Amino acid sequence: MMAETEHEMVEMTAAQKKAQRARNIAIAAVLIAFVVILYVGTWAKLGVNVLNRTL
Amino acid sequence: MTQMKTNSVDAVRDVPIISSAMPGDYIELLKPRVMSLVVFTALIGLLMAPGSINPVVGAIAILCIAIGAGASGALNMWYDADIDAVMARTSRRPIPDGRIEPEQALAFGLVLSSFAVMTMGVMVNWLSASILAFTIFFYAVVYTMWLKRSTPQNIVIGGAAGAFPPVIGWAAVTGTISVESLVLFAIIFIWTPPHFWALALYKSADYEKANIPMMPNVQGEASTRMQIFAYSVLLVVISVLPTAMGFASLGYCLFAAVLGLVFLYLAWKVWQDRSVDTGHRNEKRLFGYSIFYLFAIFSALGVDAIVMRLGL
Numbered sequence: 040m041m042a043e044t045e046h047e048m049v050e051m052t053a054a055q056k057k058a059q060r061a062r063n064i065a066i067a068a069v070l071i072a073f074v075v076i077l078y079v080g081t082w083a084k085l086g087v088n089v090l091n092r093t094l
Numbered sequence: 095m096t097q098m099k100t101n102s103v104d105a106v107r108d109v110p111i112i113s114s115a116m117p118g119d120y121i122e123l124l125k126p127r128v129m130s131l132v133v134f135t136a137l138i139g140l141l142m143a144p145g146s147i148n149p150v151v152g153a154i155a156i157l158c159i160a161i162g163a164g165a166s167g168a169l170n171m172w173y174d175a176d177i178d179a180v181m182a183r184t185s186r187r188p189i190p191d192g193r194i195e196p197e198q199a200l201a202f203g204l205v206l207s208s209f210a211v212m213t214m215g216v217m218v219n220w221l222s223a224s225i226l227a228f229t230i231f232f233y234a235v236v237y238t239m240w241l242k243r244s245t246p247q248n249i250v251i252g253g254a255a256g257a258f259p260p261v262i263g264w265a266a267v268t269g270t271i272s273v274e275s276l277v278l279f280a281i282i283f284i285w286t287p288p289h290f291w292a293l294a295l296y297k298s299a300d301y302e303k304a305n306i307p308m309m310p311n312v313q314g315e316a317s318t319r320m321q322i323f324a325y326s327v328l329l330v331v332i333s334v335l336p337t338a339m340g341f342a343s344l345g346y347c348l349f350a351a352v353l354g355l356v357f358l359y360l361a362w363k364v365w366q367d368r369s370v371d372t373g374h375r376n377e378k379r380l381f382g383y384s385i386f387y388l389f390a391i392f393s394a395l396g397v398d399a400i401v402m403r404l405g406l
Contacts, residue, residue: 049112052114054114059112064117065117073209079150080150082150083150084148
């Protein structure tokens with residue numbers, strides 16, 4: 040309980056909020072790009088062999 | 095209301111616990127200008143390699159090389175934050191400027207390195223991924239952590255890190271390391287000392303302040319100028335090897351020879367003309383020209399490779 044009292048709450052400034060939002064958007068964009076790269080790359084590398092598997 | 099917790103340790107350190115870093119600050123960590131040279135030389139290695147590669151896979155290979163190079167730049171900025179703060183040329187970088195915390199740069203560099211290498215391995219081949227991993231290690235650990243602060247040969251040996259990209263591009267296509275790709279490596283490797291020492295000659299006070307043992311600060315300006323010329327002679331000889339070894343045309347050879355003679359002339363001027371009142375004009379001209387030279391040489395090799403492929 041003592042440790043809890045040592046914590047203080049801080050409110051983000053407008054600039055910090057803006058920066059955080061920009062970073063979040065950038066991370067989302069990079070993750071989406073990464074998924075697209077893996078998806079397109081897999082098709083490019085394997086072609087129709089992607090579908091060639093035993094069921 | 096957005097609230098975040100802080101703790102007493104951070105309060106004592108007076109560290110901003112909520113980052114104000116913008117995505118652009120992280121992009122700055124990647125050293126985009128260095129990255130452009132890396133991407134370009136890797137692309138030429140990829141184009142020159144015999145055989146073919148799916149264009150999408152080729153683009154992924156180049157992207158991985160770019161990200162890997164950027165990641166090693168971020169690791170370099172993390173480790174060198176103390177000396178970057180001292181030098182005028184680097185004092186506005188994101189870490190000494192207070193926009194990004196060193197730990198954030200370290201995490202950023204490590205994560206990007208891992209993703210670049212693993213993606214390269216899975217999507218392209220594991221040889222190129224291994225060379226990429228070694229390049230990142232070489233730049234971040236061997237050059238940045240060891241050589242840079244300990245020997246005037248720092249950029250000579252460390253130059254290998256900048257010379258690997260065409261080898262990686264070549265390996266992405268062929269899955270091998272060949273003598274031809276090592277010649278491309280050698281061009282960049284031998285180009286690095288005259289390029290950096292020209293800069294070091296007119297930034298020697300900066301390096302002195304940061305206590306970095308660059309060649310002019312350790313062995314003196316006269317010795318550095320002589321070595322610049324010696325490396326330039328070697329560079330001109332190596333630059334025509336692609337034709338001598340049969341993987342570039344005579345046209346390339348002539349072009350490289352002309353570019354090389356200009357390089358030699360500027361290096362000669364740096365060696366011979368040491369008048370103090372020129373404001374290091376010769377050194378600045380050689381430094382500027384050396385960047386153009388490398389782009390021009392690799393452009394010529396790229397054009398040559400395309401012409402050869404098309405059978406023109």
